[in-house]
Amino acid sequence: MALSVLDLFSIGVGPSSSHTVGPMRASRRFTQELTDAGLLDSVARVKTELFGSLGATGIGHGTDFAVVAGLSGHDPETVVADAIPQIVTAAVENRRLQLAGEREITFDRAKDVVMHRRRSLPGHPNALRITAFDGDGGVVAEGEYYSVGGGFVVSADELGQSLSEPEAAEPYPFSSADELLQRCRESGLSIAGVMRANELTRHSEEHLRSQLLRIWEVMRECVENGCTRTEETLPGGLRVRRRAPALRERLRADATNRSLQGDPLEAMEWVNLFALAVNEENASGGRIVTAPTNGAAGIIPAVMHYYREFVRGASDEAMVDFLLTAGAVGILFKTNASISGAEVGCQGEVGSACSMAAAGLCAVLGGTPEQVENAAEIGLEHNMGLTCDPVGGLVQVPCIERNAIASVKAVNAARLSVRGDGQHRVSLDQAIATMRQTGADMKSKYKETSRGGLAVNVIEC
DSSP: OOHHHHSEEEESSSSSSIIIIIHHHHHHHHHHHHHHTTGEEEEEEEEEEEEHHHHHHHHHHHHHHHHHHHHOOTTTSSSSSGHHHHHHHHHHHHHHHEETTTTTEEHHHHHHHESSSSSOTTTTTTEEEEEOOOHHHSSEEOOOOOOOOEEEEEEETTTTTTOOSSSSSOSSSSSSHHHHHHHHHHOOOHHHHHHHHHHHTHHHHHHHHHHHHHHHHHHHHHHHHHHOOSSSSSSSSOOBBHHHHHHHHHHHHHOOGGGGOOOOOHHHHHHHHHHHHHHHHTTOOOOOEEESSSSTHHHHHHHHHHHHHSSSOHHHHHHOOOOHHHHHHHHHHHHHHHOOOOOOOOTHHHHHHHHHHHHHHHHHTTTOHHHHHHHHHHHHHHHTOOOOOGGOOOTTTTTTHHHHHHHHHHHHHHHHHHTTTSSSSSHHHHHHHHHHHHHSSGGGBBBBBSSTTTTSSOOOO
């Protein structure tokens, strides 16, 4: 295992990790490479071409905005989300762009951000090519990048390479769920304990804990922001109504109504709210935690909020263990299959997040490593084959409700597994392999291109 839990959970902006966060990182990386090579002062114009799923649904996912922000030197973790439209508007109106925030160059949006809706590059469905030109039109530099899911970006040279080995040897390396369980048995540690020990080869205990609690803090802020937005509809043209603000008011009112008290499914209504709030905030381009993607970003926060609000004994330490456990499962998906909707469909996004959330909740409910693995398998198995067919290329329909449903599934998977003994017929490794194979068999029109499924059977306006 070479990935860190802090790689898997990253703070960024909506609406998409693959189509917004990834392209912004790739564009900013290109400017850094120009700077490092001493070429920045030679650049007069930059052209970005988007291929595959990025070209097909880039407008609805804000990919063009992300590219401009990245070329301007902004990073998705630190950029002020509400400022991105202003950055783009200024560049378009002035026909000038501040490359890397330092060098002013010409900018023509129609010519300099090109979306190839029917062209792809062979390496990955999410591809972009960036070319820098000098004043005479000569090529100064060119970069080809792939947004491979969850905001991760690799260059053409890096694509296909195995994840690099960690700088220091991990005490409990694993590359499968079976190996992870074996490490737990050998060491007597929980899955969170194994992850913590491995993470300490990269980070100090204090840094790891503070960063994970920061991630939890941003998740809480995201729920609150989603519940307090005043706009009635989401951006993008579908005019999808926000539900989180009114739903919270209704649930709070119900809590004071004695005739409604004691509803055994009240907690699930709150889980729905938490997920809706996060994903409506994501659809608005707000601050979000990629977990493990933006399209599925509501599931882990919703289940963590469920634990905090409805389970006795919730603590910061439990939240850290939740994220470490969920991170271990997420790393298995990232290394052995995919978390990219453009590569394997929504089973790789919502399915992975549901599995991770179920594992994390099972762990903090006191589940054994075997029960946690069972919870993760249940969470994935019942999202198998899920297509990615966003209406209008927006991360709204069916994405927002899908997060709410998967959050409830995750809670149920955790509670079901913790009542068992961890023995089950289908292993998590088998489920992940099946998900990978199913994604390979899935037609491209069902993998974040908006050319199949609901995207063609639902009238956009």
